[in-house]
Amino acid sequence: MKEIRKNPMYPYLMVLVLSAMAGFQGWRTLLNNFAVEEATLSGFQIGVVQSLREVPGFLVFLVVFVLLLIREHKLAAISVLVMGLGIALVGFFPSFPGLIFTTVLMSIGFHYFETTNKSLTLQHFNTTQAPIVFAKLRSFGALTNILVGGLVWAVSDYLPYKYSFLFIGLCVVAAGIYTLAQNPIKKEPVAQHKKIILRKKYWLFYVLNLLGGARRQIFVVFAVFLLVERYQFTVKEIAILFVANNILSYFFNPIIAKWINKYGERKVLSLEYIGLFFIFLGYAYFQNRYYIAGLYLLDHLFFNFSIGISTYLQKIADPRDIAPSASAGFAINHIMAVVVPVMGGLLWMVDFRIPFVIGAGLSVVSLGFVQQIKTKAAAV
CATH class of the missing domain: 1.20.1250.20 (MFS general substrate transporter like domains)
Structure with missing residues (x-):
């Protein structure tokens, strides 16, 4: 440090x-x-x-x-x-x-x-x-x-x-x-390339960003909406959850960094997607507002594991590709920012469980892709 x-x-x-x-x-x-x-x-x-x-x-x-x-x-x-x-x-x-x-x-x-x-x-x-x-x-x-x-x-x-x-x-x-x-x-x-870079060897980084964008929207849009619409959480209760989320982030982010260095991105991201599978199914089928609130806190905690996607890029990329590749990954992540809220909103009108069940399925898909990460843990 x-x-x-x-x-x-x-x-x-x-x-x-x-x-x-x-x-x-x-x-x-x-x-x-x-x-x-x-x-x-x-x-x-x-x-x-x-x-x-x-x-x-x-x-x-x-x-x-x-x-x-x-x-x-x-x-x-x-x-x-x-x-x-x-x-x-x-x-x-x-x-x-x-x-x-x-x-x-x-x-x-x-x-x-x-x-x-x-x-x-x-x-x-x-x-x-x-x-x-x-x-x-x-x-x-x-x-x-x-x-x-x-x-x-x-x-x-x-x-x-x-x-x-x-x-x-x-x-x-x-x-x-x-x-x-x-x-x-x-x-x-190292001087960065001043052009758009999309390389075949970074395909996994792009895929993880795409899937991560879908995961982000389910958390940001539908998890909070579930708390308010179905479980009548008040503004003050939501504010308390936001504060609790930030307290958890403050204490756990350094731990997540240590895990990435000790165990590597594949294991840390695998833990995230296994956890998300059960969290999304919990959103869909639990019926206790306090259980749902607990799932929301865990969901936010796992959200911080996405650090591993950025550090994965650092380990596989040509040093000259960092800036253009980071911007490409960020743009790909935002593809889902338009698609998921609209499609998920339509599916919510059919049954509120559908977006979360799809999220659980995407967690399994993400878990499968994460197994393709071949980087080693950093020396500590």
Whole structure:
């Protein structure tokens, strides 16, 4: 850990990650209430806004062309700055078109930062360090989520939405400007290809990202909807679950990193998909709200195991392919962001169990593909 802290890229990414996490947590905490109370959006319009929020995820493969003009660590800082600007402007556009504009602007910054964050971590830390860095960033990000959620809760009755969004957004913008002025490059990494890279030898990485995108949407969209629609969880109960999720993430992410280093990606990801198989079936067939809440907490905990997909890429990729391959994987992951909510929503209308049973089936498929991972555990 001492070697990691000595690397200037570690505090650089930490500032950006905490800023991005704080901004996103504040934005999503306020958005739905603002959309209903100030912008008077209908349920359909909110759905459209949330769908369009995922569209920039498809565009991250274009990051390789942006890197022709600007260095990657600078792009990460600019992305956070753009994200903060989108958040700061929300309160000034209380309308359907206005929310589309600010949401897409915020999302462009968020998604471009997410892919550059992964890429920079894989380039500037070795195979033993990278899982630890990913875990530390996620752990402190979870702690930030708890603090921001509590802060928004405390001031929501006193501070108008416009100024809440403005304050959060400007803090994120300030972090982007600060990091933009820093130079965290201790040692020049291997020069990255400045073109779209899709290689046959990375096929398993692409497949795992595609399946991971489906898993993410079942968790984000349908698991929470199940809690609210069928088990009548209140806003405060959902908030408590969110806090519990972040507490678990804070403590368990470092453990997950140690497991990846000790046992390798194949075993860790296998554990995730075996667990998800039973969790998804539990969503479908358990009928006790407390069991379902427990499954949701486990689901979120397993969600953090996806670190293993990124570290798998690091071990198999040509060092020059890291940036374009990370952006390609992120874009592929987002294919499911459009397909799964729509198809799953239609199937939910037939029987709410169907999306979860399909999720259990996809877990088995994922488990099968994971067995193709041939990398070894890192030396520790």
